[in-house]
Every structure is written in structure tokens, then in C-alpha cells.
Amino acid sequence: MSDPIRVGLVGLGTVGQGVLRVLRNNVDEIERRVGRRLVVTHVATKDLALNSEPLDGITVSDDALASVRDAEVDVFVEVMGGYTIAKQVMLAAIARGKPVVTANKALLAEHGNDIFGAAAAAGVAVGFEAAVAGGIPIIKAVREGLSGNRIDSVAGIINGTCNYILTQMTMKGQGFAEALADAQKLGYAEADPTFDIEGVDSAHKLALLASIAFGMPLAFKSVYCEGISKIGAQDIQAAQALGYRIKLLGLTRRDESGVSMRVHPTLVPDDQLIARVDGVVNAVVAHGNAVGTVGFFGRGAGGDPTASAIVADLVDVARNLGADARHQVPVLGFRTDALQPLPLLPIAEVHSSHFLRLSVADEAGVLKAITSVLAESEISIEGILQKEPREHEDASVALITSVVQESRFETALQRLLALPFVRDGVSHIRVEHFRD
Amino acid sequence: MSDPIRVGLVGLGTVGQGVLRVLRNNVDEIERRVGRRLVVTHVATKDLALNSEPLDGITVSDDALASVRDAEVDVFVEVMGGYTIAKQVMLAAIARGKPVVTANKALLAEHGNDIFGAAAAAGVAVGFEAAVAGGIPIIKAVREGLSGNRIDSVAGIINGTCNYILTQMTMKGQGFAEALADAQKLGYAEADPTFDIEGVDSAHKLALLASIAFGMPLAFKSVYCEGISKIGAQDIQAAQALGYRIKLLGLTRRDESGVSMRVHPTLVPDDQLIARVDGVVNAVVAHGNAVGTVGFFGRGAGGDPTASAIVADLVDVARNLGADARHQVPVLGFRTDALQPLPLLPIAEVHSSHFLRLSVADEAGVLKAITSVLAESEISIEGILQKEPREHEDASVALITSVVQESRFETALQRLLALPFVRDGVSHIRVEHFRD
Numbered sequence: 028m029s030d031p032i033r034v035g036l037v038g039l040g041t042v043g044q045g046v047l048r049v050l051r052n053n054v055d056e057i058e059r060r061v062g063r064r065l066v067v068t069h070v071a072t073k074d075l076a077l078n079s080e081p082l083d084g085i086t087v088s089d090d091a092l093a094s095v096r097d098a099e100v101d102v103f104v105e106v107m108g109g110y111t112i113a114k115q116v117m118l119a120a121i122a123r124g125k126p127v128v129t130a131n132k133a134l135l136a137e138h139g140n141d142i143f144g145a146a147a148a149a150g151v152a153v154g155f156e157a158a159v160a161g162g163i164p165i166i167k168a169v170r171e172g173l174s175g176n177r178i179d180s181v182a183g184i185i186n187g188t189c190n191y192i193l194t195q196m197t198m199k200g201q202g203f204a205e206a207l208a209d210a211q212k213l214g215y216a217e218a219d220p221t222f223d224i225e226g227v228d229s230a231h232k233l234a235l236l237a238s239i240a241f242g243m244p245l246a247f248k249s250v251y252c253e254g255i256s257k258i259g260a261q262d263i264q265a266a267q268a269l270g271y272r273i274k275l276l277g278l279t280r281r282d283e284s285g286v287s288m289r290v291h292p293t294l295v296p297d298d299q300l301i302a303r304v305d306g307v308v309n310a311v312v313a314h315g316n317a318v319g320t321v322g323f324f325g326r327g328a329g330g331d332p333t334a335s336a337i338v339a340d341l342v343d344v345a346r347n348l349g350a351d352a353r354h355q356v357p358v359l360g361f362r363t364d365a366l367q368p369l370p371l372l373p374i375a376e377v378h379s380s381h382f383l384r385l386s387v388a389d390e391a392g393v394l395k396a397i398t399s400v401l402a403e404s405e406i407s408i409e410g411i412l413q414k415e416p417r418e419h420e421d422a423s424v425a426l427i428t429s430v431v432q433e434s435r436f437e438t439a440l441q442r443l444l445a446l447p448f449v450r451d452g453v454s455h456i457r458v459e460h461f462r463d
Numbered sequence: 464m465s466d467p468i469r470v471g472l473v474g475l476g477t478v479g480q481g482v483l484r485v486l487r488n489n490v491d492e493i494e495r496r497v498g499r500r501l502v503v504t505h506v507a508t509k510d511l512a513l514n515s516e517p518l519d520g521i522t523v524s525d526d527a528l529a530s531v532r533d534a535e536v537d538v539f540v541e542v543m544g545g546y547t548i549a550k551q552v553m554l555a556a557i558a559r560g561k562p563v564v565t566a567n568k569a570l571l572a573e574h575g576n577d578i579f580g581a582a583a584a585a586g587v588a589v590g591f592e593a594a595v596a597g598g599i600p601i602i603k604a605v606r607e608g609l610s611g612n613r614i615d616s617v618a619g620i621i622n623g624t625c626n627y628i629l630t631q632m633t634m635k636g637q638g639f640a641e642a643l644a645d646a647q648k649l650g651y652a653e654a655d656p657t658f659d660i661e662g663v664d665s666a667h668k669l670a671l672l673a674s675i676a677f678g679m680p681l682a683f684k685s686v687y688c689e690g691i692s693k694i695g696a697q698d699i700q701a702a703q704a705l706g707y708r709i710k711l712l713g714l715t716r717r718d719e720s721g722v723s724m725r726v727h728p729t730l731v732p733d734d735q736l737i738a739r740v741d742g743v744v745n746a747v748v749a750h751g752n753a754v755g756t757v758g759f760f761g762r763g764a765g766g767d768p769t770a771s772a773i774v775a776d777l778v779d780v781a782r783n784l785g786a787d788a789r790h791q792v793p794v795l796g797f798r799t800d801a802l803q804p805l806p807l808l809p810i811a812e813v814h815s816s817h818f819l820r821l822s823v824a825d826e827a828g829v830l831k832a833i834t835s836v837l838a839e840s841e842i843s844i845e846g847i848l849q850k851e852p853r854e855h856e857d858a859s860v861a862l863i864t865s866v867v868q869e870s871r872f873e874t875a876l877q878r879l880l881a882l883p884f885v886r887d888g889v890s891h892i893r894v895e896h897f898r899d
Contacts, residue, residue, distance in 0.1 A: 049611055049753045056613045059678050059801035060793070156608070162754035164608025172592075172600025175485055175774025177492045242495050300760060303739055317485045317771035318598035318761060324736060325757035335754035338611025347790055354786040357496070365495035 031064035032345050035100035035125075037091050037116050038107030039072035039080075042130055042157070045330030046104055046337050047080040057338065061345045065338070069098040071107075095119045102344050104337055105129040110137065117142050121151045126348075128340040130157035130333055136231035136247040139238075143245075147363040150352030154340025159232040160185050160309040162332030163325040164339060169313055170239045170360030176315025178240040180280040182461065183311035184304055185232045187327040188216045188223040189255050189275040193292075194305040196263050197272060203258060215307055225254035226275065226290040233277035237288050240313070241281050241369060242361030246288070249371040253291040262454045265384050265425035266294050269410045272302040273456065285370030287377045294382045294427070294458040301461060312461055320462055375434040380409065380458040383428070385443065386421040386450035393448055397424060400446070404439035406431050421450050427458055467500035468781050471536035471561075473527050473552050474543030475508035475516075478566055478593070481766030482540055482773050483516040493774065497781045501774070505534040507543075531555045538780050540773055541565040542593075546573065553578050557587045562784075564776040566593035566769055569658075572667035572683040575674075579681075583799040586788030590776025595668040596621050596745040598768030599761040600775060605749055606675045606796030612751025614676040616716040618897065619747035620740055621668045623763040624652045624659040625691050625711040629728075630741040632699050633708060639694060651743055661690035662711065662726040669713035673724050676749065677717050677805060678797030682724070685807040689727040698890045701820050701861035702730050705846045708738040709892065721806030723813045730818045730863070730894040737897060748897055756898055811870040816845065816894040819864070821879065822857040822886035829884050833860060836882070840875035842867050857886050863894055 034050070036043055050057070050065055058064050069086045071094035072078070088094040095103055095116050103120040105127055107113050113134050120127040121142070129135065135142065135155055146153045156166045160183065169181065184190050188210055195206040207224065210216035222228045234247035255275050266273050271294035279288045295302040300322060304310040309327030314320050326332035347355055357363060387393045394413065401408060410427040428436065443449060470486070472479055486493070486501055494500045505522045507530035508514070524530040531539055531552050539556040541563055543549050549570050556563040557578070565571065571578065571591055582589045592602045596619065605617065620626050624646055631642040643660065646652035658664045670683035691711050702709050707730035715724045731738040736758060740746040745763030750756050762768040783791055793799060823829045830849065837844060846863040864872065879885060 045753075052752065053611060053613050056678075057611065059797045059803075060610050062789075062798050062801075163757055164604050167608045168600050168604060168759075171779065172603045172775055173771065174496050174778040175489060175493065175771045177489050242492075300736060300739055303736055315771060316488065317481075317767045317774070319768055321599055321759070321761035323604075323757070323759055326755045331753045332755055335609065335611045335751060338753070339608055342610040343607065346792065350786055350790040353498075354783055354790060356782065361495045362498050365498075367495075 029063045031066040032102065032348070033068040033100040034065060034341065035069040035094060035098045035103045036067050037071045037095060037103060037105045039070055039074060039078050040106065040108070041330040042106040042333045042337070043072070044078060044080045045334030046106065049331060049334040049338050057342065061342055063345065065341055065345060069094055069100055091116050092119060100125065101348060102126045102128065102341060104341070105131060106337070110134055114138050114142065118145055121145045121149050124149060124151055126152040126154070126344045128154035128337050128344065130337060132158035132228070132231040132235060136234045136245060139235070139245040143358045146358055152344050152347060152355050153358050154344060155235065156340045157333045157336035159235050160311055161325070161327040161329065162335045163309060163311065163323045163327070164336065165311050165323055166239060167339070168323060169236065171356060173313060173315050173318055173321070174360065176317045178313060178315045179282070180278070180314045181236045181240045181311065182276050182278040182459065183236070184274050184301065184309055185277050185311065185327065186223055186229045186275060187307035187309055188220065189229070190304070190309070191215045191307045192224070193255060193258070193273055193275065196258070196260060197267070200260060202260050203256060224256050226252045229275060229277040229290040233279055233288055233290055236277070237279040237286060239360045240279065241286060242359065242366055243286065243369045244366050246371055249288060251289040251291070251374040255292050258292050259454065261423070262384060262456065265412055266382060268412050269425065269427060270297055271295060271382070271458070272297050274302065276459065278459065281369065284376070285372045287372040289374060289377065292456050294456055296460055299461055314462065375437070377433045378430050379433070380430045381428045381436050382425065382456040382458050383440070384423060384425040384454040386423050386452050388448040388450070389416045389422040390448050394424065396446055397443060400442050401428065401439055404435055406436065406439055465499045467502040468497070468538065468784070469504040469536040470501055470777065471505040471530060471534045471539045472503050473507045473531060473539060473541045475506055475510060475514050476542065476544070477766040478542040478769045478773070479508070480514060480516045481770030482542065485767060485770040485774050493778065497778055499781065501777055501781060505530055505536055527552050528555060536561065537784060538562045538564065538777060540777070541567060542773070546570055550574050550578065554581055557581045557585050560585060560587055562588040562590070562780040564590040564773050564780065566773060568594040568664070568667040568671060572670045572681060575671070575681040579794045582794055588780050588783060588791050589794050590780060591671065592776050593769045593772035595671050596747055597761070597763040597765065598771045599745060599747065599759045599763070600772065601747050601759055602675060603775070604759060605672065607792060609749060609751050609754060609757070610796065612753045614749060614751045615718070616750045617672045617676045617747065618712050618714040618895065619672070620710050620737065620745055621713050621747065621763065622659055622665045622711060623743035623745055624656065625665070626740070626745070627651045627743045628660070629691060629694070629709055629711065632694070632696060633703070636696060638696050639692060660692050662688045665711060665713040665726040669715055669724055669726055672713070673715040673722060675796045676715065677722060678795065678802055679722065679805045680802055682807055685724060687725040687727070687810040691728050694728050695890065697859070698820060698892065701848055702818060704848050705861065705863055706733055707731060707818070707894065708733050710738065712895065714895065717805065720812070721808045723808040725810060725813065728892050730892055732896055735897055750898065811873070813869050814866050815869070816866045817864045817872050818861065818892040818894050819876070820859060820861040820890040822859050822888050824884040824886065825852045825858040826884050830860065832882055833879060836878050837864065837875055840871055842872065842875055
């Protein structure tokens with residue numbers, strides 16, 4: 028029998044333990060695929076107390092960097108998270124010529140160009156399937172499965188915490204705070220949920236998706252980002268009445284003018300599959316000029332689903348050990364020398380339709396005034412819902428506009444807000460329709 | 464600039480023309496991925512009259528075999544269809560050491576063991592992404608994206624013709640014959656639709672999915688196969704009333720006792736995503752012990768979506784030209800020496816729940832007699848729907864059973880059919896619930 032492939036695991040939290048467990052449980056099945064066993068021989072962690080996986084026969088270190096500099100392994104897995112040390116770990120592994128697999132979307136979104144640049148120069152593979160949408164093999168699907176296409180858009184529900192909260196608000200009529208508290212109780216949201224609910228986590232993942240879709244360097248700083256903390260129960264209800272669900276989407280699109288990248292709550296028609304993806308499930312929809320629309324759904328987080336993605340990367344790495352780097356799939360799917368920085372569109376230049384919910388005084392002529400302002404801006408109305416005032420509530424008008432450039436919509440919105448009968452507390456949410 | 468990679472195209476129908484078109488339209492984008500241009504230099508076809516793509520600079524032959532024996536190319540694409548010559552084409556390419564990409568599910572399902580065996584012995588790559596679910600990169604996803612898992616089931620809507628017909632019956636209340644005629648008018652069904660509507664096409668694809676999921680040789684002959692031609696409007700309506708949609712599924716599952724492979728109309732709860740996949744769209748759901756459930760949907764047929772899958776295979780082949788065969792992904796995802804023939808379960812041993820619709824005389828005691836027979840077979844009832852007789856119609860009873868071994872259900876069914884008040888025309892359809 029051939030020697031096993033030695034894996035050095037850097038980090039032993041939920042995901043690290045998942046990798047240990049999956050490699051152990053499926054060692055035979057994996058050997059049937061690879062021809063060699065994949066065995067974790069080294070672990071680096073400072074949190075051994077939190078570990079519940081057996082570590083027999085594994086060399087344990089509390090110094091991540093020392094482990095990466097010295098451990099006699101064939102491949103490293105970085106699942107410690109964070110930026111500074113994790114980046115040093117990745118670069119040290121690459122400097123040693125060792126392939127690295129990581130789930131660290133934040134690190135890659137912020138420092139991926141450095142890391143991928145170093146990897147390409149050294150001819151070392153970097154796997155990051157686990158960084159986006161957990162167990163869904165979306166990196167492989169877009170980067171390799173759609174490689175015959177000119178891809179023009181990728182959109183997805185890529186944060187399970189937000190999708191859980193929005194689903195609870197939709198199904199149970201909960202408010203945002205209540206749904207968040209529930210998510211925290213169930214372990215779906217962290218004590219400090221900012222990264223998730225403000226869309227930053229989705230923005231990290233979207234930056235990676237955009238780069239593999241279009242073959243451009245990572246541009247995380249250009250992702251427009253808006254979270255779900257301002258979504259209210261009334262928005263959800265009005266959207267439903269108009270035939271839509273509200274989802275937090277990451278969305279990137281390429282057209283002649285450039286690439287838009289944005290994360291924001293989005294109304295999606297409730298007869299489209301992505302609108303039906305509920306709870307902590309993730310989903311991604313891509314559109315290519317040959318394939319049309321393709322969609323993917325599955326678990327976006329958790330130890331085992333994330334480990335599933337990491338091990339898939341390990342299997343790819345294992346098959347390529349000893350091969351010339353030119354036979355590897357380039358880390359972003361496009362050859363490094365073919366990556367093209369593309370014009371990045373600010374949100375003001377993005378075209379979409381808009382959902383607008385206004386609290387208004389219960390007066391005659393309100394609807395006429397609103398529609399006039401929109402008509403003067405050449406914005407037409409695709410759907411409208413007027414609600415009589417209830418106890419302690421103003422009357423409200425919710426509407427869906429035609430597709431319009433954001434800057435033009437914004438100008439019209441300011442004019443609407445200046446109307447005397449419009450109260451505080453406007454809701455403005457973008458709307459997307461996906462082609463089949 | 465490096466020399467282009469020369470592609471020899473065998474067959475120039477809808478799919479072959481799609482390959483020409485996609486390679487031409489996306490030649491730059493593909494070169495950015497591969498580092499070389501992919502160019503069709505040779506075409507073999509007998510049907511040049513049907514072609515509408517320009518063929519400038521391409522050597523055209525009307526002899527498929529001669530083309531494969533002589534053409535100076537780097538890789539062949541077999542999209543002529545059929546068995547005899549197509550098989551000779553595949554084997555001739557392999558014998559020359561040339562990688563082959565094919566969309567021919569019928570050929571692979573029936574003769575795949577020969578072809579893949581020859582390819583493995585010669586160290587030649589065979590790509591067949593296009594053979595299952597058209598543009599959805601399902602072969603890559605299951606074979607490589609889920610390689611960290613022990614996969615225990617794969618199920619899917621893998622025939623767009625049937626899904627279109629069932630969708631029309633559901634949405635418009637059409638009967639089977641009417642929906643089929645519509646599908647033929649729209650080009651979604653062939654003049655002789657037997658292969659599609661009797662489930663044979665789905666069975667071909669399912670055999671491929673089962674082999675890559677479990678690492679076993681192809682066993683098409685063991686696929687249980689039942690088509691949709693007996694589904695009536697009343698079945699669709701009764702299923703809907705009970706909270707289900709009827710889909711033609713291909714379904715393979717592995718447990719301790721062995722592997723089941725079956726294609727049949729199936730009731731799926733209408734709140735599950737796969738139940739919402741309508742029209743000609745395909746969808747596949749896989750379950751692995753690490754990833755849980757992952758799903759995929761997209762266009763299952765048509766020139767461009769199928770070409771998308773073929774070109775993805777070509778890109779993989781192109782990256783591996785010149786590499787040692789041990790770095791290739793094995794054709795079924797498992798190493799040839801690790802393929803295991805698994806026990807194949809006959810339909811009588813499969814466990815599932817069942818939908819049963821009986822026409823009955825409008826008498827007292829009917830329901831009691833039916834439930835007694837089922838209770839005596841230890842089959843419980845999960846849902847039931849009783850319909851009063853209408854003009855020209857008998858009364859009917861539709862019910863959903865608990866999960867039970869098929870042979871036990873069959874025995875109970877024969878007893879039910881022997882009851883004096885039961886009329887001819889029973890409908891029996893299996894029911895599946897998918898985990899999230």
C-alpha cells in the first residue's frame with residue numbers, strides 16, 4: 028500500500044474537528060477515490076479544551092506558525108480563522124511549496140490577491156471550496172463546471188444566519204430582534220452577529236464568486252453592502268402581498284459598462300426557486316451564455332458540511348501531488364496572466380427595480396402625487412399596495428418600480444420624501460427577477 | 464502564442480452545432496482559462512444539410528470512423544448518438560490515446576464498462592458531463608465536489624420531456640395525451656417519445672449517477688423502470704389535494720442491504736424544492752454523510768446547455784494534456800481497481816411509502832374494509848382523501864401509506880383489488896420524502 032497523504036490541520040474549532048471526523052469516518056471511501064489514505068498527522072491549536080475528537084497518533088502543537096514551518100506533511104488545512112496569523116500560515120505553507128486548503132473567506136476576500144499571487148508564483152495549489160456556501164461545491168461548479176461559458180451573473184443566499192432570520196420573520200411574523208434572538212439561542216447566530224446581519228460575511232463570499240466568474244482580481248472593497256437589520260415585519264408582509272419574498276442576496280453582474288457587486292436585502296418573485304430556499308440553507312444561481320441559469324442549494328455552514336468541501340479540495344490536491352503546476356486548475360479558474368481588472372460600478376450606476384414602502388397621512392390625492400413624481404422621473408409602477416390606516420399606524424403605500432438606474436431612483440425618492448404627507452420611516456429594498 | 468488545441472467533432476446535430484457555436488463564441492474566455500485556444504478542426508457528419516454553423520477552415524468528413532482513425536486532433540467529441548458506430552468511435556479514439564468527450568448516455572449506460580475499462584487501461588480520459596442533466600455540472604459535483612462523502616442517495620428529475628408533460632398536467636389540468644402533443648409541438652418531445660416517457664432515458668442517466676455515487680460498475684440492466692404514460696389527471700389532482708406533486712424521478716440509494724436503482728413517477732411533498740422544479744428544467748438532489756443534502760437545477764437539454772457541459776469537459780482535458788494519467792480524476796470518480804459491484808436490490812425489496820387511488824362503489828363500509836386490509840398487513844395510512852361519486856364517475860379513495868417494503872405492499876394491494884366494491888383502474892405511485 029502507498030504511504031498515506033499527511034495532512035496538517037491548523038485550527039481545531041467546529042470546522043477543524045469536522046475535518047478530523049470526516050477524514051476518519053470516510054477514510055476508506057476516500058482511499059477508493061484517491062488511491063492513498065488521507066490522514067491528519069499534525070494539529071495546531073490553542074483551544075484543545077474545546078476539542079471532542081480523538082487525537083491519537085497526531086502531533087499537537089500550540090504554535091500555528093511553527094507547525095506550518097516544520098511539520099512533515101503533504102498539505103495544510105487552515106481553519107483557524109482571523110487575518111494576521113492565518114495569512115502568515117498560508118504564506119509560510121506556500122513558501123514551503125505545500126498546498127493549502129482554507130475555509131477563511133474573510134482572509135481571502137481581504138488578502139486573497141497577495142495569497143493567490145504568491146501561490147501562482149510558487150506553482151502551489153490553494154483550495155477554498157469551503158469559503159463559500161459551505162458544503163455546496165459552488166467554487167468547483169462555477170470555476171470548472173461552467174468553464175465553457177461567458178458567465179454574466181452570480182447571485183446567492185450565502186449567509187445562513189440571515190436566511191434563517193428572514194425565514195422566521197416570513198413564516199412566523201416575528202420582528203427582526205425576536206428572530207435574531209431565536210437564531211442566537213439555536214447557535215445559528217453569534218453573540219456579536221454584526222458580520223452576518225450587516226452583510227459583511229456575504230460580501231466576502233461574493234467577492235470570491237465575482238472573481239472566479241469573471242476572471243478578475245479580488246475587489247472586496249468595491250462590494251456595496253447593506254444588511255438586514257432594518258427590515259421590518261411590515262416590509263415582509265407588503266412584499267408577500269405583492270408576490271415576493273425578501274432574501275439577503277449577494278449579487279454580481281457583468282455587462283458592457285462593468286461589474287457590479289452588491290449585498291443587500293432583495294425582493295425575489297415567490298415563484299422562483301431561490302425564493303423558496305428557507306432556513307439556514309444556502310443557494311446560488313449562476314447565469315452563463317451557454318448554460319443559461321443553473322442553481323445550487325445546500326447547507327452553508329456547520330462542521331461536517333464545511334469539512335465536506337475541505338476534503339473535496341484535499342482530494343483534488345492529493346490527485347495532483349507531484350504533477351506539473353500547469354496541469355492544475357488556476358486558483359481563480361482563469362490563468363493568473365489572464366486576470367483582468369474590470370470597471371467596478373458604484374451602486375448609483377446599478378440598474379434594478381425597487382420596492383418602496385412609505386407611511387403616509389390618510390389624505391386624498393396621496394397616490395396621485397406619488398405616481399406623478401415617479402412618472403416625471405420616467406419610473407413606472409409594476410405593482411402597488413395601499414393600506415388603510417390601522418390603530419396607531421399611518422396609512423401606507425408599497426410599490427414596485429420598473430427597472431431604473433439607482434441614481435435616478437434615488438433622486439425620485441428624495442422628491443417623494445419631501446412631499447408633505449409622507450411620514451418618516453420609508454423602506455427601500457431592491458428587487459431582482461432571475462431568468463430561467 | 465501556444466498552438467491551439469485541436470478538437471475533432473463526431474456528429475453535427477443540435478449538440479454538435481452547439482459545441483461549434485459555444486467554442487467559437489467563447490474562444491477568448493476559454494483561452495483565458497486554459498492558456499490555449501480550443502478550435503474545432505475536424506467534423507464528421509452525414510447530415511451536412513441540417514447544419515447552420517459556418518465550417519470555414521474545418522475538414523469535413525462523412526466517415527466518422529475514418530475521421531477518428533486519421534484526424535490530427537488532440538481530443539474527440541462524440542455527439543453522433545446511437546450505439547454501434549458511436550462505440551467504435553469511442554474505442555478507436557481511446558486506442559489512439561486520444562481523450563474523448565461524449566454526451567451519449569445510452570451508449571455509456573449500455574456499454575460504459577467496456578469503454579471505461581479500455582480508457583482506464585490506456586490511461587485516456589473520457590468526459591461525460593453532458594450525458595446527465597445537460598448543462599448542470601452534476602457529474603463533476605457528485606464525482607469531485609462531494610468526494611469527501613460517503614454518498615447514500617442521488618435522486619433527480621433528469622428528463623425534461625417528462626417534467627414538461629407532468630408540469631402541464633399539474634398547472635393546466637391537461638390529460639397525458641394532450642400534454643404530450645403540446646410537448647411534441649414545442650419540440651420538447653420527439654415524434655416517437657417512447658424512450659423519454661417510458662423512463663428509459665432517465666434510467667440511462669441514473670445508471671451513470673449510481674456508479675459515480677457509489678463507485679460501482681455500471682448496471683443499467685438492474686434499473687427498475689416505469690414511465691409516466693399511465694398517470695392521469697385524477698392522480699395529479701388527488702396528489703395535489705394530499706399536498707404532493709408528481710414528478711418522474713430517477714432514484715438510487717445505498718444501504719446495508721445493497722443499492723436500489725429505480726425510475727418511476729413519484730409523489731414529492733410540495734414544500735420540497737425538487738417538487739417546485741417545473742417545465743423542462745432538470746434537478747438532482749444528492750445526500751452525503753458529511754454534506755447532508757445538496758441540490759442542483761438547470762437546463763437538462765438543448766444545444767447550448769449540452770455544449771456547455773461538453774466544453775467544460777474539454778477544458779479539463781485540455782489542462783491535463785501531457786499529464787501522467789494518475790493525476791486524472793478516474794472516469795467514475797473511484798479508481799478502477801476500487802470499483803465494487805454492490806448487491807442490487809430488486810424493486811420488491813425497496814422500502815418506500817405509496818400513493819394508492821382506487822375507484823370504488825359508493826357503498827357503506829368501503830373505507831373500513833380498505834383500512835382493515837392495510838392494518839392486517841401492518842401498513843398505516845399517513846393521509847387519505849375520499850371523493851363522492853360524480854356523474855359518470857365512481858367514488859374514489861386516495862391514500863398515502865407509511866414506509867413499507869414493496870413486496871408487502873404488493874400483497875396488500877392484491878387483497879384490496881380482490882375486494883368486491885373495488886373497480887378497475889387502480890393507480891399506484893411511490894412516494895418519496897427528501898431530507899434537508
